[in-house]
Amino acid sequence: MSNVNKLNETHDPALKSWVDSANQTNSDxxxxxxxxxxxxxxxxxxxxxxxxxxxxxxxxxxxxxxxELFSGEAxxxxxxACAQPTLNSFMGMGVAYASALRLALSRALRxxxxxxxxxxxxxxxDVEFDLPATIGDYTDFYTSVHHATSxxxxxxxxxxxxxxxxxVPIGYHGRSSSIGVSGQTFHRPVGQTKxxxxxxxxxxxxxxxxYELELGIYIGQGNEMxxxxxxxxxxxHVFGFCLFNDWSARDIQAWEYQPxxxxxxxxxxSTVSPWIVTLEAMAPYRTPWTRDAADPQPLPYxxxxxxxxxxxxxxxxxxxxxxxxxxxxxQEDKSVSLSNFSYSYWTVAQMVAHHTVNGxxxxxxxxxxxxxxxxxxxxxxxxxxxxxxxxxxxxxxxxGESRTFLNDGDTVVLKGWCQKEGAARIGFGEVRSxxxxxxx
Amino acid sequence: MSNVNKLNETHDPALKSWVDSANQTNSDxxxxxxxxxxxxxxxxxxxxxxxxxxxxxxxxxxxxxxxELFSGEAxxxxxxACAQPTLNSFMGMGVAYASALRLALSRALRxxxxxxxxxxxxxxxDVEFDLPATIGDYTDFYTSVHHATSxxxxxxxxxxxxxxxxxVPIGYHGRSSSIGVSGQTFHRPVGQTKxxxxxxxxxxxxxxxxYELELGIYIGQGNEMxxxxxxxxxxxHVFGFCLFNDWSARDIQAWEYQPxxxxxxxxxxSTVSPWIVTLEAMAPYRTPWTRDAADPQPLPYxxxxxxxxxxxxxxxxxxxxxxxxxxxxxQEDKSVSLSNFSYSYWTVAQMVAHHTVNGxxxxxxxxxxxxxxxxxxxxxxxxxxxxxxxxxxxxxxxxGESRTFLNDGDTVVLKGWCQKEGAARIGFGEVRSxxxxxxx
Numbered sequence: 001m002s003n004v005n006k007l008n009e010t011h012d013p014a015l016k017s018w019v020d021s022a023n024q025t026n027s028d029x030x031x032x033x034x035x036x037x038x039x040x041x042x043x044x045x046x047x048x049x050x051x052x053x054x055x056x057x058x059x060x061x062x063x064x065x066x067x068e069l070f071s072g073e074a075x076x077x078x079x080x081a082c083a084q085p086t087l088n089s090f091m092g093m094g095v096a097y098a099s100a101l102r103l104a105l106s107r108a109l110r111x112x113x114x115x116x117x118x119x120x121x122x123x124x125x126d127v128e129f130d131l132p133a134t135i136g137d138y139t140d141f142y143t144s145v146h147h148a149t150s151x152x153x154x155x156x157x158x159x160x161x162x163x164x165x166x167x168v169p170i171g172y173h174g175r176s177s178s179i180g181v182s183g184q185t186f187h188r189p190v191g192q193t194k195x196x197x198x199x200x201x202x203x204x205x206x207x208x209x210x211y212e213l214e215l216g217i218y219i220g221q222g223n224e225m226x227x228x229x230x231x232x233x234x235x236x237h238v239f240g241f242c243l244f245n246d247w248s249a250r251d252i253q254a255w256e257y258q259p260x261x262x263x264x265x266x267x268x269x270s271t272v273s274p275w276i277v278t279l280e281a282m283a284p285y286r287t288p289w290t291r292d293a294a295d296p297q298p299l300p301y302x303x304x305x306x307x308x309x310x311x312x313x314x315x316x317x318x319x320x321x322x323x324x325x326x327x328x329x330x331q332e333d334k335s336v337s338l339s340n341f342s343y344s345y346w347t348v349a350q351m352v353a354h355h356t357v358n359g360x361x362x363x364x365x366x367x368x369x370x371x372x373x374x375x376x377x378x379x380x381x382x383x384x385x386x387x388x389x390x391x392x393x394x395x396x397x398x399x400g401e402s403r404t405f406l407n408d409g410d411t412v413v414l415k416g417w418c419q420k421e422g423a424a425r426i427g428f429g430e431v432r433s434x435x436x437x438x439x440x
Numbered sequence: 441m442s443n444v445n446k447l448n449e450t451h452d453p454a455l456k457s458w459v460d461s462a463n464q465t466n467s468d469x470x471x472x473x474x475x476x477x478x479x480x481x482x483x484x485x486x487x488x489x490x491x492x493x494x495x496x497x498x499x500x501x502x503x504x505x506x507x508e509l510f511s512g513e514a515x516x517x518x519x520x521a522c523a524q525p526t527l528n529s530f531m532g533m534g535v536a537y538a539s540a541l542r543l544a545l546s547r548a549l550r551x552x553x554x555x556x557x558x559x560x561x562x563x564x565x566d567v568e569f570d571l572p573a574t575i576g577d578y579t580d581f582y583t584s585v586h587h588a589t590s591x592x593x594x595x596x597x598x599x600x601x602x603x604x605x606x607x608v609p610i611g612y613h614g615r616s617s618s619i620g621v622s623g624q625t626f627h628r629p630v631g632q633t634k635x636x637x638x639x640x641x642x643x644x645x646x647x648x649x650x651y652e653l654e655l656g657i658y659i660g661q662g663n664e665m666x667x668x669x670x671x672x673x674x675x676x677h678v679f680g681f682c683l684f685n686d687w688s689a690r691d692i693q694a695w696e697y698q699p700x701x702x703x704x705x706x707x708x709x710s711t712v713s714p715w716i717v718t719l720e721a722m723a724p725y726r727t728p729w730t731r732d733a734a735d736p737q738p739l740p741y742x743x744x745x746x747x748x749x750x751x752x753x754x755x756x757x758x759x760x761x762x763x764x765x766x767x768x769x770x771q772e773d774k775s776v777s778l779s780n781f782s783y784s785y786w787t788v789a790q791m792v793a794h795h796t797v798n799g800x801x802x803x804x805x806x807x808x809x810x811x812x813x814x815x816x817x818x819x820x821x822x823x824x825x826x827x828x829x830x831x832x833x834x835x836x837x838x839x840g841e842s843r844t845f846l847n848d849g850d851t852v853v854l855k856g857w858c859q860k861e862g863a864a865r866i867g868f869g870e871v872r873s874x875x876x877x878x879x880x
Contacts, residue, residue, distance in 0.1 A: 136576075136616055136617055137615055137616050137617050139703075140700075142700060152699070155699070156699070162698050162699060164634075164641075164695055164696060164698065167632060167634075167640070167641050168632055168641075168695070168696050170696070170699075170700055170703075171700070171703050172612070172613070172700040172701045172702075172703050173612070173613040173614055173615055173703070173707065174613055175577055175613055175800060176576055176577050176616075177576055177577050177665075177800070177801050177802070177803050177806070178665055178799075178800055178801055186665065186666065186799065187666045187799055189798035189799055190668070190797055190798055190799070191797060191798045192607065192608055192739065192797075194604075194607075200607070200736065201604075201607050201608075201739065202739070203739050203740070203741055203797070225617075225618055225620075225626065225708075225709070226626065226627045226879060227879075228630070228879075249798070252798070255604055255608070256604060256608050256610070257699070257700075257701075258602050258604065258699075259592070259595070259596070259602060259610075259697070259698075259701070260580075260582060260610055260611070260612040260697075260701040260702065261612045261697075261699070261700040261701020261702075262612075262700065262701075263579075263610075263611050263612050263613070264794070264795070264797070264798040264800065267613065267798070267800045268665075268798045268799045268800050269665070269799075296640065299632065299641065299642070299643050300643070301643055354704070355704070357630055357631060357632075357643070357704070358629035358630055358631045358689070358692070358704040358707070358708045359626065359627055359629055359630070359708045359709075359879065360615060360617070360618055360704065360707045360708055361617050361618055362617070363617050366617070439666060439667075439668075439799065
């Protein structure tokens with residue numbers, strides 16, 4: 001079993017970097033974080049390659065490899081992470097390699113070090129990002145019981161939470177081809193809908209366009225077809241986390257989703273944040289996972305002491321909206337909800353164990369969405385469907401504008417971070433994407 | 441618009457080949473077919489590469505390219521089809537290239553020709569196949585109204601066919617990673633099920649393991665995100681068809697599928713036949729597509745004269761079962777059903793137009809399943825769930841054995857072919873795969 005859940009010298013909150021921007025109190029990317037992305041200089045024809053965030057800089061792993069700055073597993077990891085325009089091969093090496101590279105980077109970037117990495121730094125403001133992995137398969141879970149209940153009430157008033165919910169980590173397969181990285185724009189989808197009072201359906205632009213506040217999970221080392229990943233081994237197979245906006249067309253969804261699940265309501269676009277925070281970086285923010293005594297306790301394949309003791313993660317998640325008017329008038333993005341991944345009814349380990357219990361093979365770079373992470377309170381709703389109570393109430397944006405669902409030109413921003421006394425802040429950066437008018 | 445729906449010299453039923461085995465009456469691969477696969481010599485370390493079936497031989501496209509036997513678009517197509525271990529790039533060139541290669545092969549393989557291709561032939565009995573494409577995304581449709589009604593009755597006795605069925609070509613995303621080529625074996629999946637009389641669910645090997653008789657559809661040229669493919673343009677984006685067995689664990693499915701659709705009940709394995717029959721080869725077997733006057737007629741984006749006139753395909757589809765006992769006693773595979781793709785409630789063009797109407801991007805090598813192709817009669821049922829009437833009646837295999845669902849060691853074989861007076865037989869070969877015992 002891996003040690004990515006253990007604290008080590010890289011987590012020491014006292015560590016500072018010679019990259020000054022990493023030491024600022026609110027930096028998402030202090031030396032304790034060191035998340036991975038795929039990048040190149042903006043507007044260049046350079047090959048996309050692996051990089052690591054430190055403060056407002058990117059460590060170019062291609063430069064690290066070329067200058068032979070590291071040795072052993074760290075060197076092998078750095079070489080792999082820049083050898084291709086995606087991190088799939090690096091992810092597939094297993095967590096020991098990513099961990100060795102993390103340790104080498106942590107030591108090389110510490111205050112008082114020799115600054116040999118100085119020549120490998122590029123300002124984040126000068127780079128552009130690509131999808132960090134070729135996502136072979138994307139699975140979306142549904143792990144917030146609060147979201148499932150709220151949405152269930154709207155789609156099935158008489159039967160909001162189905163009997164399987166508290167036993168099965170419900171998930172379904174999503175579309176990989178339309179997943180893009182922060183900065184993605186997409187046209188409002190067109191689709192079939194049927195208003196409750198309409199006799200027949202019709203085709204037209206979506207009228208209930210929504211975001212979904214999710215955590216994204218990249219698979220590291222895969223499993224062979226037929227071999228389940230045991231609950232307590234899942235840390236060996238998870239590379240890291242990002243932010244994920246799973247755009248949803250609620251009116252299309254309502255009409256199409258039975259009996260086989262969402263399809264065109266979801267597959268027109270989904271957006272990830274560029275940076276992947278490793279499981280190891282998250283170690284200080286693991287939390288116990290509990291299940292209400294009144295609820296069914298998990299079946300044995302989803303149950304372990306380790307999962308009870310540290311299966312959860314305390315990750316704050318926020319949604320902000322920026323309208324065209326706000327952009328024109330230089331107003332700040334409007335925060336509309338603040339939730340936490342710790343509300344998840346199932347842990348990441350349970351998602352992985354469940355996904356593979358039937359022998360389904362996961363591959364490096366495969367992607368899991370956590371499902372919309374709504375909390376128990378209204379202010380913690382992870383979608384407009386919930387905030388607007390099914391489109392019945394509008395949300396005041398505080399600048400004279402209001403929304404029930406999204407307008408053309410709206411940008412949705414998701415942010416995530418971990419913060420507490422006695423540990424360094426671990427930030428996820430943000431994912432930002434914008435709705436363009438329908439093409440019809 | 442492409443001409444792959446038009447008859448040309450390659451379809452002439454009088455054509456014979458100097459490859460004698462292609463001229464036998466029941467050959468799946470006469471000179472009018474020329475389907476594509478990815479192959480190498482069995483047990484070798486050769487690179488997988490593109491090949492074309494003729495009789496009992498494979499035309500090695502690598503040898504064709506190396507010997508510079510073709511020119512122009514045909515040469516470019518051959519070069520692309522062997523340059524990588526999958527056909528994705530070749531598929532993405534567009535149908536004009538595949539069509540040019542087909543014409544060149546047809547001329548070069550005709551009786552009386554110069555047999556320059558002789559040195560490029562390898563016996564099919566000496567080769568092994570791989571997946572012909574890296575399948576980025578796999579979508580499974582549900583286009584048999586007979587299957588949807590029969591299955592609906594079992595899962596929802598009071599509500600078998602949902603109100604959207606006759607308006608929306610229902611589909612959902614499936615799992616790519618576990619799709620394998622004919623010869624695939626897989627362990628009986630383990631999963632959560634809940635018997636109707638059980639108080640709580642439990643984990644165990646699937647007790648209701650089933651096949652699904654489907655047609656598989658490979659996408660050729662893709663579309664950009666945001667750009668819908670119009671119904672009458674879909675022929676430009678479909679590379680060809682194969683046979684597809686979408687294995688299903690009915691007891692897992694019944695417990696997990698609400699509200700987001702099938703997941704672990706389907707993603708443990710799915711098997712394709714090695715050969716892809718191009719749309720052009722299928723031109724003689726296009727049929728009118730009709731919709732009962734009593735049923736709703738399609739919305740305009742799913743309606744066209746061309747689709748009415750020739751949207752359907754007359755493809756016979758058969759399921760055979762081979763048990764361990766049959767293997768030991770050298771008995772013939774037992775045919776258990778015979779159906780036809782012409783029963784499909786929606787056409788392939790409608791599937792493509794619907795899939796992209798919201799701007800969803802399809803990529804070369806993406807894969808669509810047609811859904812289980814059951815016909816109106818009991819003998820045309822495309823799954824054991826239907827043949828056994830939900831597990832209530834057992835099917836006599838004629839050798840003293842019977843089945844309601846599949847046993848360990850059972851091999852399921854799907855076959856497909858087109859045949860009629862005045863046109864050459866166009867065969868699909870077969871897809872064959874075997875259930876191994878659960879690993880638990």
